[in-house]
Amino acid sequence: MTTTPALDPQALLRGRDILPTLQRMAVAQVLLLQPAHMTAEQVLEAARRLMPELSRATVYAVLKLFVGQGLLKELPIDGHATVYDSNVQPHHHLYDVDTGHVVDLPAASLQVLGLPQAVGALEMAGVDVIVRVRGLSAAG
Amino acid sequence: MTTTPALDPQALLRGRDILPTLQRMAVAQVLLLQPAHMTAEQVLEAARRLMPELSRATVYAVLKLFVGQGLLKELPIDGHATVYDSNVQPHHHLYDVDTGHVVDLPAASLQVLGLPQAVGALEMAGVDVIVRVRGLSAAG
DNA sequence: TTCCATGCAAAGGGTTTGCACTCTC
């Protein structure tokens, strides 16, 4: 692990050459300071508690910016709404098919064998393992 | 493999207690008689070559019915449009992040180690491995 | 002062729904 938890949203954003506006810091506060899985709507709702005037369009813009700067990852989990994951380290996911809750699975907890043969000469851009389960009660 | 390729759409549908209407047989013809990965829009376009009056709403209804009856699987690959896979055997996917093309990866070509420990006492509903690559030129 | 960020509202794509018509059993 090379993660140095950035406890200061402003420093976190400056470190990625992102102008730390109030809106961006509100989103960072909600999503980047701890591991979290949230949809855009959930981010908007949570960030508006810190900044009620925050607009939906801005949240989408900020999320897209954060993804581009490597602060967030979009999860390919569910067809309806994009889920943003603030854990950008390689890892996998447990997904509750009934509730939609997601929890991280450390990269080391699963091992995928056979990848080199499977991708052959293609350029590999990443591997996602999604384990669908039932009964994941706690919030993810 | 226990697959007995059903070459007759009508028998295929009756086998699942699905009333074989002309619309459902057109969709089956296009998607179920061979392994394929298609979005609803692609299914509509292809099926309309067999039946020009087919409506979009009916295609969505039929796809949902087929998924419920285990004839199709929805792939959790991309946020925009749902991709339907007529291969319902356990297997994984190679996904071209540039073109959107998908190809099957036989279940045997990859091995995921550590699942029992990862899911613990939860009920496992399935495992999806999506390998993102670039340069997958052929249609998937 | 120039450029970037924000907010609002409208537009856009994918999917679902309401309702009348048609067909199957």
Place this chain on the structure above:
DNA sequence: GAGAGTGCAAACCCTTTGCATGGAA
């Protein structure tokens, strides 16, 4: 004839875009 299946259009949800305002360098 009763109930299921279909088609059309409108509605819906998530996301993006256009444009005018406001703030940062």
